[in-house]
Amino acid sequence: MLDIETMNLIDVRYFKEKPNANKDTHTHKGYIEAHKTARLLMPRTPTDLEGFTSIDLFARTCPWADIRNDLNPIFQEKGFTNSTCDALELISNYEGTNIDLIFFDPPFSSRMAENKYDDVGSKNLYTNPRYMSDLGKSCFMALKPGGLLIKAGFNSNPPARGFDMIALYISSYGASRNDVLFTIWKKVQSSIMNF
Secondary structure, eight states: OOOOOGOOOEEEEEEEETOOSSOOOSSSSHHHHHHHHHHHHSSSSSHHTTOOOOTTTTTOOOOOOOBBSSTTTTHHHHOOOOOSSHHHHHHHHHTTSOOEEEEEOOOOOHHHHHHHHHTTTTOOGGGGGHHHHHHHHHHHHEEEEEEEEEEEEESOOOOOOOOOEEEEEEEEEOOOOOEEEEEEEESOOOOOOOO
């Protein structure tokens, strides 16, 4: 018999999306549910919520975060973002600042990179393992202990060491399109920056 008390269980949900879903993933059911779940897990007292800080490194038109960044300057010109720089450059500036929530939704296929960022010359970031590793480490250093990171992608790999997955939401688009996995990661280890 399984001892459920000692098992490391995560919340897993499956969502059917339209095959022609919008390229802005924050409109997809899996991402919306991940955002709702993360907000429910955040502190609920007025004192805690006063200092609540969130960053979206690849925001495009997503309005959810306090600090919204996108490499493409058109989104800042239209008022969707308040920053337009490389994601690693941005998050490195927040190392040791105790961020509550990070949205991590870079282009994770060549098609997506061309579709979303061809105008500014960005490439599929997942093909550069060093960049992704540095980005994940910087996210870890920026998050407070117990802080959350919502990651979108085709895999469920952790963004860096020191994270535990607490939720996995699968968005299925049917036909020959890949599913997209929206995972929620909790920072469970501390770093020297937190002391």
